[in-house]
Amino acid sequence: MNLPTMGQASAFGRHVVSYAMGAVTMAVAFHAISNQDGTSITGAIGQIVNGVTSIAGGVSTLIAVGSGIWAAWTASPLRQLLAVAANPDVSKVVAPTIADAVPSNKVVKS
Numbered sequence: 001m002n003l004p005t006m007g008q009a010s011a012f013g014r015h016v017v018s019y020a021m022g023a024v025t026m027a028v029a030f031h032a033i034s035n036q037d038g039t040s041i042t043g044a045i046g047q048i049v050n051g052v053t054s055i056a057g058g059v060s061t062l063i064a065v066g067s068g069i070w071a072a073w074t075a076s077p078l079r080q081l082l083a084v085a086a087n088p089d090v091s092k093v094v095a096p097t098i099a100d101a102v103p104s105n106k107v108v109k110s
Helices: 007-030 033-076 077-086
Strands: none
Touching: 007 033, 033 077
16 A cells, blocks of 8 residues: 555545534534634634644654665665675675674775
8 A cells, every 4th residue: 555645635634624614514504512612622623624734744854854864774884884894795794994893794904
């Protein structure tokens, strides 16, 4: 199963909000709730939508920061040497100055 695209998620959200607002409108039209209650419910739905939007923005910011930290960590010389040493086609990696600091028996001084 694939995750929905941003367009699909937006369309879903618009549909849910439209349906909720329509339900409030119908409840007011059939006098199931008062006009004041309808206004209050409409405001609450708007606050929920704004809250979800803020949460999504915060989560996307955290993901961007986290992916930057991950990229910096994996780009370090030690992680790159370990990645090369983990390749089964590589028999040894010569790194005379840092061989002792790399926890791999494939990384040697000469």
